Amino acid sequence: MEQVTVELGGRSYPICIGKQLIGQADLILPYIRGRQVCIVTNTTIAPLFLEPLQASLSSLDKVDTVVLPDGEAHKNLDTLNSIFDTLLEKQHNRSTTIVALGGGVVGDMAGFAAACYQRGVGFVQVPTTLLAQVDSSVGGKTAVNHPLGKNMIGAFYQPSLVLADTDSLRSLPDRELAAGLAEVIKYGLIADAPFFDWLEQNLEALLARDEAGLTYAIARSCHNKARVVAADEREGGLRAILNLGHTFGHAIETVQGYGNWLHGEAVAVGTIMALDLSARLGWIDPSVGARTRSMFERAGLPVRSPEGMSTVRYLEVMAVDKKNLDGQLRLVLLRALGGATIESGVPRTQVEETLRACGAV
């Protein structure tokens, strides 16, 4: 088992990565705050991992479960409220702990529920997708979507433990594994050039779900993320670099409807756009974009804008991105392979050129 610590003073917490972690009572029980637990999961994950997780918690007084419908389309205030319904019907009090068992959508909603229920209860993340293991379960960002924007309603709320069981990746659909790899490759691009090189050489092993390779890639991704989060928990500045490709990507998700494109797929296209723009501004060599594009293609990820989406629509949706300040579009771009920057005031014409070069109309 690998372990990475997110250093946040009194709120520091471990990320445990390895096989057969779900089901180990000794691993999870020390991080349960009181004697009550509510597991939040979804219809896809429950049949696979709910039973061993429940078993590991069975010494507690109360273990309830909320099974949400699967998918980003359900990541909204109504679904969130169904978690509150169960917590109140089952009389969970302020000493309860919410355990998220699932991918990013489950983790984001369960985490936001934990942040808000009775103004904050215990929270543990058991991410079961690669994307959740390397990104969304780490760092304390929780949220639900609004019809007018992704992750617009949420909180910074850190878990007390992240349990990333690599066994859960065995049953993960290929498409979701690839979507997770888009975020893994992102860490190489923004902060860790040697890791980027390693990924380029080991991509096929990861796609074949080589366990040692996945454990290494997850741990190194989490290490990179933890370092950035520790330096800037609430995204005052640096943390925004984690959003490489996300401003373009969120626009794709918003316009295509949540759930039609996977988050990692939209981020892949967004990353290609960010690299194109960085090269267009003369900051990086076009080969960085070409290498990334080739890796995405090997992983079966999309690398072009969805058909028919216009530059005007992109810019409209990107205008409400959370990273923007006082009306200025802010983008995460690269100054070098392994070195990201947050830029305001990139000329609109160059953004439009990039969008068109990547397939927008």
Added chain:
Amino acid sequence: MEQVTVELGGRSYPICIGKQLIGQADLILPYIRGRQVCIVTNTTIAPLFLEPLQASLSSLDKVDTVVLPDGEAHKNLDTLNSIFDTLLEKQHNRSTTIVALGGGVVGDMAGFAAACYQRGVGFVQVPTTLLAQVDSSVGGKTAVNHPLGKNMIGAFYQPSLVLADTDSLRSLPDRELAAGLAEVIKYGLIADAPFFDWLEQNLEALLARDEAGLTYAIARSCHNKARVVAADEREGGLRAILNLGHTFGHAIETVQGYGNWLHGEAVAVGTIMALDLSARLGWIDPSVGARTRSMFERAGLPVRSPEGMSTVRYLEVMAVDKKNLDGQLRLVLLRALGGATIESGVPRTQVEETLRACGAV
């Protein structure tokens, strides 16, 4: 103008109390984070104070307003979402500031919206009721109700400024003034016996809206609250003493339906119950209860349980109170006039006796 500071390190903030504060641009502008503001108010308050508040903010780039329906019945996730709708439609970004103009319901919802919108934006409180000026606007508790419990969904989120304009109390209905006085008297009971004596002697002046008297009573109430909040911001322990009478009171509000009883009215009855129980346990002299009851009666506040509400129903609703830990009912009681305590394990029979003595069936 009186000023009280809530001491929370880097998040400390002033409470300004006095006349004609709404409308003073110099007072509010230094506490607006960016160049955008969204005022959240309600249909009752908007015609009275919205215009001067808007005028004081008119040098900013964007001043939008959300006018909510008035009343506790609307303090729910749906109304909260209407605030997010406006923020997103009007393209407010992460540097926006939400200004709450109204009573406790407006402040609680606007504050929770500020805590959640894009994971946290600026927040200023302009409370216009006595209850909000002495209690709900101070200390950072924000929330909405759930059909199964009051304030069950919320966050701790501190404002950067509280502006308590005593002019707003001139138009306040008598019933709401009295409801606010119930919380003012509470501070005397839990932490400030000399203030309790002062209130006993000056109650008629306050009911007649004597301005100097009200300014003094608000400032002293805020001073008491600020001291408790500074010592225990997130209600790990001590802060719960601010909830004297609230566990019983919340049960009344829940069963009667939010909005039929004013919060302060329910707290008044709950306080009488807490004092009865404290005396029944032999901790305080019955005269404390008698003096408080007499003050409540002079103010026109209720002092008995709503008709027909059963002890069983009280205990059922109180079982989900946020202060409870691991199934134990926890109550705020008095050990002396001016000295509160938080107690678990009070015998159920004595709680029932108190409930019946105060009119429950």
